[in-house]
Amino acid sequence: MVGIYLSRTGNTRHCIEKLVMLLDENAKVLPIEDEDAVLQIMETDFIVLGYPTQFSNAPLMVRDFIRENASIWKGKRILCVATMGAFSGDGAGCTARILKKYGAIIAGGLHIHMPDSVCDSKLLKKSLSENKQIVKTADQKIESAAARIAKGIYPREGLGFIYHLTGLFGQRLWFYGKTQHYSNRVKISDACVGCGLCAAKCPMHNVTMQDGRPKTNGKCTMCYRCVSSCPKQAITLLGKEVQEQCRFEKYI
Numbered sequence: 241m242v243g244i245y246l247s248r249t250g251n252t253r254h255c256i257e258k259l260v261m262l263l264d265e266n267a268k269v270l271p272i273e274d275e276d277a278v279l280q281i282m283e284t285d286f287i288v289l290g291y292p293t294q295f296s297n298a299p300l301m302v303r304d305f306i307r308e309n310a311s312i313w314k315g316k317r318i319l320c321v322a323t324m325g326a327f328s329g330d331g332a333g334c335t336a337r338i339l340k341k342y343g344a345i346i347a348g349g350l351h352i353h354m355p356d357s358v359c360d361s362k363l364l365k366k367s368l369s370e371n372k373q374i375v376k377t378a379d380q381k382i383e384s385a386a387a388r389i390a391k392g393i394y395p396r397e398g399l400g401f402i403y404h405l406t407g408l409f410g411q412r413l414w415f416y417g418k419t420q421h422y423s424n425r426v427k428i429s430d431a432c433v434g435c436g437l438c439a440a441k442c443p444m445h446n447v448t449m450q451d452g453r454p455k456t457n458g459k460c461t462m463c464y465r466c467v468s469s470c471p472k473q474a475i476t477l478l479g480k481e482v483q484e485q486c487r488f489e490k491y492i
């Protein structure tokens with residue numbers, strides 16, 4: 241077994257690490273951008289694939305990873321796990337449908353409600369104690385899913401026709417344009433001190449340092465890692481101002 245995840249503020253990393261460790265304490269868990277990720281998938285028959293929901297879709301980087309490595313999925317059993325701040329409809333189904341096209345066997349789907357990660361929007365923000373409670377409830381859900389999976393009973397969240405319709409009409413259709421292309425909307429203010437952290441963290445290499453200043457090249461997968469970690473709160477993406485630098489570690 242191997243766990244592969246994309247995570248921006250740490251929510252999905254936590255969920256996949258916890259779930260995989262409960263299922264197989266010797267299994268490896270890797271971020272999707274790790275250069276070993278493809279090799280690990282090729283050498284394993286069971287994969288737990290986790291990612292954050294974006295506008296009721298899977299992040300483009302994850303969908304592209306699946307498509308660009310089309311030949312590695314045939315015959316693999318995959319548990320698709322989508323984390324979300326509120327609602328996804330068919331978050332797990334969004335990758336399950338692509339993976340099936342490449343011959344994967346979808347073992348199950350799991351949806352986990354976690355704190356919101358959109359650092360520059362107030363919309364879904366909760367208090368610290370509410371976020372701590374959300375994480376506790378998520379941990380209980382992961383534990384109970386792992387116990388059932390160990391008995392061979394897999395969750396089916398996000399899979400199937402009704403879920404598909406809910407994801408489509410609940411959000412995806414209205415926000416279709418936001419997840420079809422990489423974003424060029426990363427903005428960096430004059431507060432930047434050129435520390436280079438954003439460039440070091442970006443899983444898309446969308447930020448690079450040039451003459452001591454960060455530059456972007458229009459290939460942002462909206463992971464919010466740079467926004468949540470900039471020491472000067474100099475980066476915004478969808479919003480105009482950083483509201484909270486969301487990080488999973490704050491909620492435990």
Ligand SMILES: Cc1cc2nc3c(=O)[nH]c(=O)nc-3n(C[C@H](O)[C@H](O)[C@H](O)COP(=O)(O)O)c2cc1C
Binds near residue numbers: 324356411463
């Ligand atoms: C650009 C963007 C879009 C999002 N869209 C949704 C959404 O449609 N539904 C939802 O429930 N949460 C949405 N979220 C919240 C994240 O899916 C959620 O906070 C997730 O657990 C973050 O995981 P991470 O810390 O591993 O990146 C969105 C977050 C971002 C950054």
Ligand code: SF4
Binds near residue numbers: 436438454471472
């Ligand atoms: S992390 Fe912030 S301060 Fe550091 S280089 Fe990036 S934008 Fe500038």
Ligand code: SF4
Binds near residue numbers: 438447
């Ligand atoms: S530019 Fe920032 S938000 Fe976009 S992919 Fe890179 S780290 Fe993530």
